[in-house]
């Protein structure tokens with residue numbers, strides 16, 4: 001044949017698929033590409049054909065024939081119906097041991113279903129979470145693949161090759177069987193929601209204290225040097241620095257945050273698993289509240305403080321907000337990792353949390369210096385919670401006064417800080433020796449005879465309450 005067989009194929013040439021294909025090609029791999037609408041394949045060839053070795057296939061049959069075996073097919077089409085449609089067309093064309101990868105943001109239950117169906121017909125299905133946006137896909141994303149260990153042996157080196165690198169290590173690792181990769185990616189997005197909510201609250205509080213967007217941009221630039229060092233802090237500085245016609249752009253952007261659904265999934269599944277992720281939940285609710293125009297409109301007459309924070313020492317407030325942001329961020333990571341740990345036990349994935357932190361250090365949206373520390377904390381220990389890791393607990397202890405101060409000041413001024421407050425409430429709840437859940441149990445026994453247990457003797461108890469008689 002004139003054209004060499006391709007090591008990998010990409011189906012779907014919208015932005016993410018195109019960039020992923022170009023990424024493979026830029027690292028010397030021959031890449032077969034296919035798109036349902038052939039015109040898009042032609043445009044792709046015209047635009048990027050010179051940048052690497054591509055086999056542009058007009059039909060799925062030609063696409064499959066162009067791949068070396070076992071075939072490695074990466075599906076990058078519209079999640080849901082698009083993915084199912086492509087899989088259905090692929091199955092009759094593939095052969096034993098071929099590997100089908102879904103690189104989209106699939107729900108992990110869909111991935112579990114698809115993996116089982118393809119295993120049934122002798123194929124491997126890999127649900128791979130890919131984070132890093134358009135630029136990550138092109139230059140090096142963080143990749144979270146889940147599927148059979150055999151499929152990772154064949155596919156892993158290719159994915160590791162195109163992933164981001166930190167300290168020479170690829171930001172890609174095998175997460176576990178069936179839905180593990182997409183689950184980890186979903187929680188990554190949940191943590192991303194929380195991270196962004198905390199950043200927004202920090203901005204809101206500093207604004208209430210009289211700082212301009214440009215001044216706050218400088219604060220974030222400073223914060224990015226140090227233990228808050230992260231992609232989201234870095235781009236916050238840039239977003240706040242942007243102006244249109246002399247006005248900060250952030251003051252012109254409509255204040256209604258949208259969402260595509262991975263944050264909502266994270267919370268829905270956390271509820272089912274019984275894992276408290278209140279920081280992520282508050283972040284999802286904060287977005288939906290922002291979009292409830294009628295609710296906000298109807299609430300304009302409610303009274304309260306006028307969102308002014310008077311400060312004698314601005315530097316001290318900035319430092320305190322920094323502490324609140326860092327501490328809340330640690331809580332969000334602790335909650336997300338707890339959710340992964342719980343699901344891993346439930347589904348038998350055996351996810352290595354230290355590896356999760358390792359591959360989130362680069363390429364993905366939540367990449368942050370903190371993740372190296374989390375990687376180390378989990379490397380040697382099977383932590384019940386990140387909060388209990390000795391060095392983390394010590395730093396939270398040192399910052400908690402400032403964190404409380406910020407929540408109190410924001411509350412006093414009528415500036416909502418649902419993320420910071422939720423994180424602090426979680427911190428105080430889990431560290432409490434005794435909780436008022438005892439009273440909740442008492443009430444449940446009163447009206448429903450639900451019984452309770454006692455701290456002073458074993459057994460199950462019910463009281464004959466006076467109200468019962």
Ligand code: ATR
Nearest residue numbers: 012013014015035036037040077078079081082085
């Ligand atoms: P984006 O939001 O970046 O446009 P997307 O909607 O997630 O991306 O995915 C769009 C891609 O999915 C396109 O490649 C699209 O193919 P077309 O160019 O032919 O529209 C592909 N896609 C969507 N539904 C599909 C289906 N049922 N079968 C095959 N490909 C499909």
